[in-house]
Amino acid sequence: MVRAYSIDLNTVNQLVLRKQHLTDDTRIDKIVQIARDIGGLHATEPLTPYLSLYARTRNFNKDHLDAELHIKRSLASIRYVRNTLYILPKDMIPMAFAATKQMVEKNSRGFAEFRGISPEDYEATSRSILDILRGKEMSIFEIKKALNTHLNVPAILNLMCDQGMLVRGRREKGWEDRNHKYSIFNEYLPDVDLTNIEESEARTSLIEYYIHSFGPVTINDIAWWTGLGKTEVRQAIGSNPGEMLHIEISGVKSNLMLMRSDWNILNNMGTSNVPVVNLLPRLDPYLMGYKERQCYLDSENYEMVFDRTGNATSTILVDGRVVGVWDYDKGDIPLVKTYLFEEMDESVHNRIRSEARKLGEFISGKEIQLRECDSMVPLPRRTAGGFMSPLRDC
Numbered sequence: 246m247v248r249a250y251s252i253d254l255n256t257v258n259q260l261v262l263r264k265q266h267l268t269d270d271t272r273i274d275k276i277v278q279i280a281r282d283i284g285g286l287h288a289t290e291p292l293t294p295y296l297s298l299y300a301r302t303r304n305f306n307k308d309h310l311d312a313e314l315h316i317k318r319s320l321a322s323i324r325y326v327r328n329t330l331y332i333l334p335k336d337m338i339p340m341a342f343a344a345t346k347q348m349v350e351k352n353s354r355g356f357a358e359f360r361g362i363s364p365e366d367y368e369a370t371s372r373s374i375l376d377i378l379r380g381k382e383m384s385i386f387e388i389k390k391a392l393n394t395h396l397n398v399p400a401i402l403n404l405m406c407d408q409g410m411l412v413r414g415r416r417e418k419g420w421e422d423r424n425h426k427y428s429i430f431n432e433y434l435p436d437v438d439l440t441n442i443e444e445s446e447a448r449t450s451l452i453e454y455y456i457h458s459f460g461p462v463t464i465n466d467i468a469w470w471t472g473l474g475k476t477e478v479r480q481a482i483g484s485n486p487g488e489m490l491h492i493e494i495s496g497v498k499s500n501l502m503l504m505r506s507d508w509n510i511l512n513n514m515g516t517s518n519v520p521v522v523n524l525l526p527r528l529d530p531y532l533m534g535y536k537e538r539q540c541y542l543d544s545e546n547y548e549m550v551f552d553r554t555g556n557a558t559s560t561i562l563v564d565g566r567v568v569g570v571w572d573y574d575k576g577d578i579p580l581v582k583t584y585l586f587e588e589m590d591e592s593v594h595n596r597i598r599s600e601a602r603k604l605g606e607f608i609s610g611k612e613i614q615l616r617e618c619d620s621m622v623p624l625p626r627r628t629a630g631g632f633m634s635p636l637r638d639c
Contacts (some may be wrong), residue, residue, distance in 0.1 A: 250508065251493045251498075257461060257540060257564030259521075260511055264458060265531050266301035267523050267562075274302050276309055277319050277334050284458040284470075285331035285341075288322055288527045290633070291421050292608075294332050294528035299607055302497075307420050315415045318593035321434060322413045324406065326451075326471050328352045333435050335509040340454075342409060342439050348472050353400075353407040358399035370394065370401050372409065375429060382414050382426045402427055409439045411547075436511075448473060449481045453504075459534040461492045461501035469536035499537055522596045524571055524604050527632055532557035533568075542567045548588050548623035549635075558624060558632040561585070561597055570621065571601060572636035579613040581605035582636040584621045 248434055260408065263271045265283050279301050286294035310332075313320045318335065320333045325331040325341050333341055357367060370392065377383070377391045389398045412433045413425040420603060430439075442450075448471070452636070455470055456462055467482075468475045482502065490508055492501040498527050525531055531541075532550070542550055550567055551557055553632065561569035561583065569585035569595040572613035581601045598615060618639035624631050631637075 250490055250496070250503075252511065253495050255488075255564065256511065256584075257492075257494055259514065260507065261459065261531070262521055262523075262565045263510075263514070264507075267531065267565075268521050272301055274304055274309075276302070278303050280320060280332060281334050281337065282458060284426070284534060284618070285325065285333045285337075285530065286320075287530055287533060288330045288332045290526075290528055291423055293418055293526045293528050296604075296608075297529050300523055300525055300529070305607075310472050311415070311420075311589045318434060318609045320326055321437075324349045324353070324403075327469075328472075331486060334342060335434055337381050337454075338434070338437055338446045339442050340450050343442045343444050343452040345472065346407070346409075347444070348386065349407045350404070354402040357397070357400040362396055362400060364446060364569070365402060366396055366412050367404065370396060371405050374401065374405065375410065378411070378427065378429050380432065382428045384417050384426050385424060388427065419446050429589075448477065450573065451480060452481045455534075456502060456504055457507075458530075460507055461494070461503040462535065463499045463537050464502055465499075465536045466478070466534075470534060494540070497539055507529040520596065521562075521564050522593065522600055524558050524597075524600050525562060527559045528557055531562075532560060541565055543586075548625050549584075549586065549621060550624070552624040552627070552629075557631040558635040561595055563589070563597075569597075570635045571604075571607055572634055573605060575609070579605055579609035579611060580616055581613055582616045584636055584639050600601075636637040 262268050266279050276298060286297055288294050295307055295310055298310060320332050321335050321338060322332050323338060323341060325333065325345055373392060374388060379387060385398055385402065392398065402411060403507050406413060409430055410556055411427050412430045414433065415426055415576055416422040426570060451471055452467055455467060463474055463476055469480045479618060489507055490503045490505055492503045494501060510573045546567065549570060550560060559571050560567045561571055568587060568589065569583060572580065572582045574580040581604065583597065583601055601615055602613060616639065618636050621636055622638060625634065
């Protein structure tokens with residue numbers, strides 16, 4: 246019988262906050278290290294990686310991420326777990342690519358076919374795109390103009406990226422723009438070899454990497470985050486049983502696993518009487534890292550945080566647990582809105598106000614106003630995309 250180690254929920258949340266660089270003493274200004282430690286920067290929404298880094302650094306500037314992506318090229322964007330766009334350290338990209346290529350490429354190939362692109366069309370057009378991009382970085386509009394084609398160019402570019410032929414580069418109009426420029430992968434990242442790791446080895450590394458970043462976790466968490474089957478997950482975990490501990494958390498019924506090295510960290514963790522307050526952007530890795538979310542979210546508040554498809558909105562955390570949501574409204578006068586699920590101690594409430602004001606000023610570059618809302622519409626009752634503006638009606 247496997248021994249289970251017991252631990253309380255607050256201690257678990259403190260551990261994960263530390264691993265996610267969300268406590269005062271674990272915030273650092275090493276962007277590449279943060280991206281590595283937190284499972285990559287979720288990049289589907291343009292602002293998310295910037296705001297995820299703002300929450301985890303001491304002196305973050307928007308140009309810092311752009312420099313790592315487009316000047317130093319120590320980071321790059323690829324479609325990764327759950328067919329989602331992530332920013333990863335470039336030395337992790339071969340592992341990430343090999344572990345998820347089959348799943349990602351299947352999805353993008355199906356999308357291309359849905360858009361009416363035949364295999365013959367794709368073969369010919371992808372060759373033309375490589376010729377056009379030689380030594381250049383170009384936008385979708387520029388590529389489409391050069392091709393002079395009726396075909397759906399975005400679908401072709403997505404598939405080329407997911408096959409490792411192209412890489413998504415800088416956003417055309419700054420940090421809020423959704424449109425990338427594209428380059429040939431081997432020109433943009435000449436020292437990255439996408440063939441240097443086998444799929445099975447890459448998937449085992451992916452699972453271990455995930456547990457390091459998010460543990461303690463369940464089998465369901467791992468399978469959901471990676472997109473792999475539970476049988477494959479169990480086999481990978483079973484191949485190295487000495488590194489894994491089984492954990493029991495008071496009040497949580499799931500069977501959880503933790504890396505042995507994290508147990509050592511737990512035993513040496515100090516305690517603090519000062520609450521940890523975080524305002525995280527929508528789709529932040531801390532929120533999106535788990536299928537089973539009872540460790541950081543009460544069930545009665547679930548629909549305030551996640552929509553019907555599992556997208557997490559922008560949240561307010563106290564000591565690792567979600568206590569509310571926040572929203573940003575550009576307007577003539579920038580505005581940060583907050584909605585709390587429960588009454589907070591006044592000192593904590595003041596911390597939330599302070600963090601909301603600083604975050605709004607970071608986003609807008611100017612002074613902002615605060616508004617505290619007394620209600621919100623649950624996200625599943627909203628139209629698609631409601632998670633992007635959870636307090637729109639406030």
